[in-house]
Amino acid sequence: MLETDFKYIIDTFFTxxxxxxxxxxxxxxxxxxxxxxxxxxxxxxxTTNVMIYAVASLAFLLFGYKVAFGSFDSSTSSxxxxxxxxxxxxxxxxxxxxxxxxxxxxxxxxxxxxxxxGSVIYPMVVNISWGADMLRxxxxxxxxxxxxGSTVIHSTGGWALLAALFIVxxxxxxxxxxxxxxxxxxNIPLVVLGAFLLWIGWFGFNGGSVGSISSVESxxxxxxxxxxxxxxxxxxxxIAGVIMYIRYKLFDITMILNGALGGLVAVTAAADLYxxxxxxxxxxxxxxxxxxxVPLFDKLKLDDPVGALSVHLINGIWGTLxxxxxxxxxxxxAQLKGVFLIGMFVFSISYTVLFIINxxxxxxxxxxxxxxxxxxxxxxxxxxxxxxRAI
Numbered sequence: 249m250l251e252t253d254f255k256y257i258i259d260t261f262f263t264x265x266x267x268x269x270x271x272x273x274x275x276x277x278x279x280x281x282x283x284x285x286x287x288x289x290x291x292x293x294x295t296t297n298v299m300i301y302a303v304a305s306l307a308f309l310l311f312g313y314k315v316a317f318g319s320f321d322s323s324t325s326s327x328x329x330x331x332x333x334x335x336x337x338x339x340x341x342x343x344x345x346x347x348x349x350x351x352x353x354x355x356x357x358x359x360x361x362x363x364x365x366g367s368v369i370y371p372m373v374v375n376i377s378w379g380a381d382m383l384r385x386x387x388x389x390x391x392x393x394x395x396x397g398s399t400v401i402h403s404t405g406g407w408a409l410l411a412a413l414f415i416v417x418x419x420x421x422x423x424x425x426x427x428x429x430x431x432x433x434x435n436i437p438l439v440v441l442g443a444f445l446l447w448i449g450w451f452g453f454n455g456g457s458v459g460s461i462s463s464v465e466s467x468x469x470x471x472x473x474x475x476x477x478x479x480x481x482x483x484x485x486x487i488a489g490v491i492m493y494i495r496y497k498l499f500d501i502t503m504i505l506n507g508a509l510g511g512l513v514a515v516t517a518a519a520d521l522y523x524x525x526x527x528x529x530x531x532x533x534x535x536x537x538x539x540x541x542v543p544l545f546d547k548l549k550l551d552d553p554v555g556a557l558s559v560h561l562i563n564g565i566w567g568t569l570x571x572x573x574x575x576x577x578x579x580x581x582a583q584l585k586g587v588f589l590i591g592m593f594v595f596s597i598s599y600t601v602l603f604i605i606n607x608x609x610x611x612x613x614x615x616x617x618x619x620x621x622x623x624x625x626x627x628x629x630x631x632x633x634x635x636x637r638a639i
Contacts, residue, residue, distance in 0.1 A: 255462035259325035262470075263333050266456025270336035273449035274301045277343040280442030281350055282631070283435040284502065284554045288621025289351045290434070290631035296346045296355060300339045300362055307366035308338040315371035317379050324460065333456060334374075337401060338366050344405030348556040349416050349611070352618050355626050357609035364601050365408065373404050373590055392586025393578050395473075396457035398517035398567035399587055404594050406561025410550070411599035416611045418551030420618040428546045431553070433502055443505035450477050450512050454519045469520055476519040476527040477512060483531030484511020484538070491539045503542070506555045507535030513560055514567035521575050530570055534563045565591075 278297035282290045313320070313331055320327050342365050346358060376390050377400045394400050422429055433439055455474040460466040488507020492500045511531030519527070541558035550557065568587050572580030602611070617625040624630065 255460075256325055258462040259460050260329045262461040263325055263329040263456060266452035267329070267333040267336045269449050269452025270333070270340075270456065271449075273340060273343075273446050273453070274298075276442050276445030276447075276449055277340075277347065278442065279438045279445060280505075281347045281554055283438030283440075283442060284347075284433045285351050286431065286621070287434045287632040288623055288630070290623065291627045291629050292355065292622035293346075293350050294631070295627050296350070296353075296358060297343065299355065299359055300342045300346060303359055303362045304339040304342050304366035305335050307363045308335050308371065311367035312338060312371035315368065316374035318375075337397065337453075338370055340397075341370050341401050341405035341408065342366065344402070344556045344560045345409045345412055347554040348409040348552045349412050350553050351622065352419050352613050353412075353416055353611050353622075354609070354613055357605050357611045360605050360609065361412075361602060365598075369408070369594065369597055369601070370401075370404060373400055373594060377586070377590070390586055390589065391579070391582045392568065393521075393571050393575070393583070394517050394568060394586070395520050396454045396516045398513060398564045399590055401564075402513045402516065402560040403564030403568070403587065403591060406557055406564055407591050407594040408598040409552070409556055410561065411595050412602055412611070413550050413552070413557075414599065415602045415606050418549060419553070420615050422551045423549050436501060439502055439505060443509060446509060447478075447481055447512065450481070450516075453477075454516055458520055472524070473520045475524065476522050477515055479524070479527040480511040480515035480519070480531030480534065481508045482511070483528050484508045484514075484535030487532045487535040488539050491536060502555075503539060506538050506542075506559050509559045510534040510538035510563040513563040514570065517567040518571040518575060518578075521571070521578075526574050530567065530574075533570075534566060537562050537566055 274297065278294050281293045281297065285293055309331070313334060316334070320331065322330050342362050345361075346353070377392065377394060392399065419431070422431065451474045454477045455470045458466065458470045458473055461470050485504050485508035489499055489504045492498060492503050511534040514534035515522070515527050515530045522530070538555065538558045541562045542555050545552055545557050552558070565587050568583050569580065571578050572583035605611070613622060613625060621630070
């Protein structure tokens with residue numbers, strides 16, 4: 249067997265394996281969100297997550313990949329493996345949106361937005377960031393470094409979620425007389441399971457984005473990338489737990505897990521470039537940002553049941569800017585420019601699309617539907633039929 253053939257096979261297998269790990273993030277998002285919402289809305293959340301994977305993936309396969317990358321061509325590994333790897337990414341930005349608007353959003357309008365997000369909005373962001381389109385090289389001159397999508401995926405989903413929150417509004421009764429009504433998570437074991445499925449999926453997310461493992465150098469780079477990814481998650485969890493205990497003398501497992509996810513989001517932009525110590529600081533700052541951002545968004549009456557804005561938008565921005573701070577040969581201004589341009593583009597086009605869809609298919613369920621639960625009104629199947637539904 250020729251050496252080039254052997255490398256082609258190994259890199260194809262590596263890409264498919266990384267893609268499989270990323271697909272594990274689908275049940276990760278589903279379990280995390282299902283555990284954080286009330287029992288009367290669990291079936292609707294799970295249905296939405298399955299729908300996003302199916303609809304977004306097909307939209308990207310049929311239309312989005314061409315918009316993002318221009319052509320189906322590769323000489324280093326199977327193009328079909330590469331397409332599947334890129335397809336695995338697309339639903340993640342939409343999962344961020346769905347989690348943040350859960351418990352009051354209807355499935356059909358969200359499915360319509362998923363089609364547009366998967367076929368046009370997200371692929372256009374990919375094109376100007378990772379693609380080779382003339383638009384990026386001339387008009388935008390976007391030289392931002394973003395290995396696996398702190399901005400391209402996580403902030404993109406966060407900006408779209410922010411636009412959606414302005415359209416959808418808060419859950420029924422969430423903000424009353426200037427106070428925030430606490431709505432506790434319904435299933436903490438599911439939250440833990442979902443967070444760790446996401447954590448494991450991140451190894452494919454970041455490690456797979458290195459692109460090759462068929463040489464000693466690339467194998468070492470993949471291993472370092474995965475180690476740095478894990479380190480940031482560890483530190484995000486630790487600092488979130490420490491801050492929560494200092495402030496409240498309690499360990500909030502949901503905040504600890506979101507702190508870990510914040511660290512993972514933050515290191516995603518350049519896990520391949522950092523030494524083994526820098527991700528400690530990246531993760532510590534990322535986890536702390538989550539803890540302080542969650543109550544801030546509540547003060548702004550931006551009702552986000554899963555903390556997606558704090559985890560993905562805030563840490564997507566922090567992680568992208570951190571590359572320009574800690575990596576000597578990367579311009580901070582280039583990173584800032586990328587964050588600003590993509591944020592402005594995604595928020596404005598998402599708000600416009602969501603506004604138009606909402607004119608024909610209302611995103612927000614009425615108060616009675618929210619009172620009864622989205623499971624009955626949207627799915628006809630209750631996840632926990634033997635339990636008394638909380639109102």
